[in-house]
Amino acid sequence: xxxLTQPPSTSGTxxxxxxxxxxxxxxxxxxxxVNWYQQHPGAAPKLLIFNxxxxxxxxxxxxxxxxxxxxxxxxxxxxxxEDVAHYYCVAWDDSVNGYVFGTGTEVSVL
Amino acid sequence: DxxxxxxxxxxxxxxxSLRLSCEASGFxxxxxxxxWVRQAPGKGLEWISYISGGGETTYYxxxxxxxxxxxxxxxxxxxxxxxxxxxxxDTAVYYxxxxxxxxxxxxxxxxxxxxxxxxxx
Numbered sequence: 001x002x003x004l005t006q007p008p009s010t011s012g013t014x015x016x017x018x019x020x021x022x023x024x025x026x027x028x029x030x031x032x033x034v035n036w037y038q039q040h041p042g043a044a045p046k047l048l049i050f051n052x053x054x055x056x057x058x059x060x061x062x063x064x065x066x067x068x069x070x071x072x073x074x075x076x077x078x079x080x081x082e083d084v085a086h087y088y089c090v091a092w093d094d095s096v097n098g099y100v101f102g103t104g105t106e107v108s109v110l
Numbered sequence: 111d112x113x114x115x116x117x118x119x120x121x122x123x124x125x126x127s128l129r130l131s132c133e134a135s136g137f138x139x140x141x142x143x144x145x146w147v148r149q150a151p152g153k154g155l156e157w158i159s160y161i162s163g164g165g166e167t168t169y170y171x172x173x174x175x176x177x178x179x180x181x182x183x184x185x186x187x188x189x190x191x192x193x194x195x196x197x198x199x200d201t202a203v204y205y206x207x208x209x210x211x212x213x214x215x216x217x218x219x220x221x222x223x224x225x226x227x228x229x230x231x
Contacts, residue, residue, distance in 0.1 A: 032214075032216075044221040045205075047218070050217040050219075051214055051215065091215075096171075098160065098169050101154060101156060101157060104154040
């Protein structure tokens, strides 16, 4: 199954803005909405962003998403210690009739 | 509140079969497509299966090589994953997720807490 490419890790200081990239292809990111999930250690993933840039109720406004061609990005403005987690992008892929996940990015706070 | 609860996870030997269940509550189960997603220890997330609300449409990840079968019983508000010819690399936490379809695409909104399947002799 094809996967979406994310950087393995990124970090920032408290209050800093960080971004996580998600690179795909025309059959997934380039055609269908990208969604983002946050996963804390030992917990199930939680929906963070859907349809590129929409936040479910309860998700802070400092989380935002965007897309350009076959790449998407998640931004965290004002990084906080509670943001330490793994983040995954995912999109439906028309060529395989299924979802494809990103490789995951571990976020740490310095 | 939407609630998804997986069960059936256990340690099983290679080559054997296992069935996972996911019991849903808090929403009209038959109106939603569902998915299974798994996560091997220390690894990322992998989508493995989709089933439509009525059960008539199913999709699977190529990596399963036809060994798994997804089904549902809407009267029991339950989703199932029949796992056959288990292999060591099937060892993972298995999550059921609710699928949401919007005009521009789809995503999963709710996840269960996961069921651990360990394949080992």
